[in-house]
Amino acid sequence: MKISAVRVTPIAIKDPALLNAAGVHEPFGLRSIIEVVGANGMVGLGETYGDAPVLGLLTRAAPSLVGLSAFDVNGMLARLKALAPQVSTGHVEMELAPGSLASNLVTSAFSAFEVAFMDLQARTLGIPLVELLGGAVRDKVSYSAYLFYKWDASVDPEYAPDPYGEAVNAAQIVQQARKMIDQYGFESIKLKAGVFDPMEEADAILALKAAFPNQPLRIDPNSNWSMATSLKVADKLRGSLEYYEDPTPTLEGMAELHKATGMPLASNMVVTNWAELKRSIELNSVQILLSDHHFWGGLRATQALAQTCQTFGLGLSMHSNSHLGISLMAMTHLAASVQHLSYACDTHYPWQSDEVLVGGKVPIVDGCVHLTNKPGLGVELDQDKLTELHEAFKVCRIRTRNDVAQMQRYRPEWKQVKPRF
Ligand SMILES: O=C([O-])C(=O)C[C@H](O)[C@@H](O)C(=O)[O-]
Numbered sequence: 001m002k003i004s005a006v007r008v009t010p011i012a013i014k015d016p017a018l019l020n021a022a023g024v025h026e027p028f029g030l031r032s033i034i035e036v037v038g039a040n041g042m043v044g045l046g047e048t049y050g051d052a053p054v055l056g057l058l059t060r061a062a063p064s065l066v067g068l069s070a071f072d073v074n075g076m077l078a079r080l081k082a083l084a085p086q087v088s089t090g091h092v093e094m095e096l097a098p099g100s101l102a103s104n105l106v107t108s109a110f111s112a113f114e115v116a117f118m119d120l121q122a123r124t125l126g127i128p129l130v131e132l133l134g135g136a137v138r139d140k141v142s143y144s145a146y147l148f149y150k151w152d153a154s155v156d157p158e159y160a161p162d163p164y165g166e167a168v169n170a171a172q173i174v175q176q177a178r179k180m181i182d183q184y185g186f187e188s189i190k191l192k193a194g195v196f197d198p199m200e201e202a203d204a205i206l207a208l209k210a211a212f213p214n215q216p217l218r219i220d221p222n223s224n225w226s227m228a229t230s231l232k233v234a235d236k237l238r239g240s241l242e243y244y245e246d247p248t249p250t251l252e253g254m255a256e257l258h259k260a261t262g263m264p265l266a267s268n269m270v271v272t273n274w275a276e277l278k279r280s281i282e283l284n285s286v287q288i289l290l291s292d293h294h295f296w297g298g299l300r301a302t303q304a305l306a307q308t309c310q311t312f313g314l315g316l317s318m319h320s321n322s323h324l325g326i327s328l329m330a331m332t333h334l335a336a337s338v339q340h341l342s343y344a345c346d347t348h349y350p351w352q353s354d355e356v357l358v359g360g361k362v363p364i365v366d367g368c369v370h371l372t373n374k375p376g377l378g379v380e381l382d383q384d385k386l387t388e389l390h391e392a393f394k395v396c397r398i399r400t401r402n403d404v405a406q407m408q409r410y411r412p413e414w415k416q417v418k419p420r421f
């Protein structure tokens, strides 16, 4: 079944003033929406980063994929590899997390097209995408409440008002958790840290523990803490965390911290590719890998990653960046197919008020996204919404995510320092 057209549409989605180690989220996040049209008239969907380097390759690649079989993902990879040198050396300085860079443009582009190809394959066969991944081992996937320190939208008219308001202290973080859990039923909680004094952030975890004694907790300062600070926080939070995510930079630093504390360390920053995974296993740096199909090479590569984690006795969970429902459903089909998934996955989805899907946002019930029997990813693109969000992209000043520059608008002296505390 041949591909007759491939469309890549960049969109800008509203994002609140969420704080992190680098600075603050810009008022818009960028995503690329991919439509792969089959000769049978069916359309496979994909979603990934909309930052200039990825968008550049996706846009150049799109016409070259026409005529391929929708089942020929190896052919698709070959065509991407052939194109990459025209765009750059194939490498890209694109921030995945504050201070963590995606290093392979082709892998990111492949990941996005693979989802759309597989969505089209599954729609053509009339089966849910998860069946192409070996079938579902669970019918729903758990996500965690992803809490952020944040400013209220009133900080700058560029931000759209959001229902959560300000969160700059422990009491407001607990309030944010309560609101998010009341609405979505999340059963575990992650706090994005690396923003304020680390001891205050540790106190916020203790406040969450008191308020939600049955919910497992995680803290993630995006490698913004020195070894000494990471050790101090570990002492304070011993027994309160299900895992300690990216406290300190480098594979060597994480290995030293694990050796000193025995605490399970998770990462989406020091292990972002296979070479880093190999080194992490040698050093015992990371005990829980936070996978992400957007930069690990797609759905099947992430299944292979899960198998590798199982083989080497590593836990597995899932990382996210700001995203919409196509990505959420790709994450859900993937996670549903992986036996070795030990934790609730991360998602930024509650922070996003925009959506490109018919019927609006994908429901999260009791902290879970449910699979359905619908073919493919089980969601349809709303063309009017796509046009609207593409118009927002056209007038948006942002072309590549830069949380540091956004913070400098409010604090001109701000610099990215690693680690800051
Ligand atoms: O777990 C993580 O490191 C992330 O979710 C990375 C993101 O970039 C997050 O820090 C953010 O959106 O500010």
Ligand SMILES: [Mg+2]
Binding pocket: 097, 220, 222, 245, 246, 267, 268, 269, 319
């Ligand atoms: Mg992280």
